[in-house]
Amino acid sequence: MNFYSALKDMARTVLYRSGVLGAWHRRRNKQALTVLMFHRVLPAGSDALAQSEREFAFSVEGFGRTLDFVARHYSVIDLAQVKAAIDGQGELPDCPLLITFDDGWRDTVEFAMPELKKRGLPALLFLATEVLDLEQPRWWQDAAVAVLANPQTAPKLLQALGMPADASTQPGYTQRVAAKLAGMPEAQRRQVIQQADPQVLQRIDARQMVNVDDLSQWTDNGFELGGHGHSHSPIAYATDPRAEVLDCRSHLRALGLEDLSLSYPHGVKNDASRELLKEAGFEVLFDSNPCLANVANLPRQRFDVPRIHLPENAWTTRNGRIDPARLALYLFPRAVI
Incomplete structure (x- = not known):
């Protein structure tokens, strides 16, 4: 680390530990919804983590430290509260935050869920529903x-x-x-x-994706479920976009879901895919626009709620560990739309 990098790092740490960043966040983001996007959570040193697409994978320890940061600076809410706010039937607490996972990796249930339960935090899993029908270990x-x-x-x-x-x-x-x-x-x-x-x-011989029993564990523990398309094709590019949407809906209905939500696979969307999802009865849609949502604008954004992909990398870590000061500067200054 050169002199200027070390100086920036010191300034970042001082601003965070002094409480200045936290106080600024509490004022600036009081009425801004933060939605975090996670994918995989795996043990450090495991073959699974080494073989994963690291941009989209957290170590268990890093995920736990991130949750501690989230619990310290936000009011963690569930999808039902977001929907109530959108429908004008409830108000969100100050600095609200929603934790979401994409795809339906088995490690979400095996490793992320215990960390969430340990801290009493809610979360939402967006499932690419076809994974329930697949038999081969590697997705x-x-x-x-x-x-x-x-x-x-x-x-x-x-x-x-x-x-x-x-x-x-x-x-x-x-x-x-x-x-x-x-x-x-x-x-x-x-x-x-x-x-x-x-x-x-x-090269991978253990099942990577959830099955119905895994989902039962997830929902039986009070966690929420939504859709992430059926095959995980971007709906806008799918061979048959309507079938992609309807297959996802039918699987979610079979799992007992009444209120339907979805995150766009790969973050790709267009007007046609949005309309297909609305016609199919999906009530809240999340995209991958890395911004915060002005709570007052949520009724207008119900089909374009922004989410922030959170990585465990140089943007958020120091000396190989999740660093609260870096997390703060990665999240707190995001544009509010």
Whole structure:
């Protein structure tokens, strides 16, 4: 760390420990809803964490430290409170925050849930509902991400999908790859992935995604459930967007959900996908716009509630551990819309 970096780090720490940042946050964000987006939570040093897409994975210890920070500076609420505020049937507390998870990773139940329970914090899981129907241990999306991260195998996958070799230079190409794979039957999807890397699906032999029993544990412990599409294709790019929405809805209904919410898969949305979801009865939709929501604007934002992806990386850690001062400056100054 050079002199200027060390000076910035010292200033950040002093501002946080003195209470200045916290006091500023309490005034500035009193009527701003923060929605956090998590994906995976895994033990430090585990093979699963080492093999994960690290941008979207937390260590258990880092997740716990983040929850302690959240409990210190926010009023943690649930989806029911957000919906009541949107419908004009309730008010949110000062500095409200909603904790959400995407996809339906089994480690959300195995490792994140105990940390939430330990602190008495609510949370919401947005489920890509097709994972309940899949039997293979490794989720195809995780395998595809691994293939695309390897310069030797990525071109092979693009070729198998009929995409040009320079597709990887185009914005959003990974979402286009996901949509093409998601539109295939599962057997064909896995065959295409294995054409690019014959071993990638076999490198993980323990089931990654939740099953119905896992979801029962989640909901029996008082945690909430929403949708994240069906196949995890971006709805806007899906081969059949209507089927993607209706399949997600039917699975959520089968799980007993009456009030439907959803986070856009891959954060991709357009007017057509929003209208499809509204017509299907989804009442609150969350996107990936990394901002805070002005509580007064929530009724107008019910189909575009912003969420902030929170990583465990250089933005939020110091000396390899989650740092409250860095978390504060990552979250507190976000634009309020």
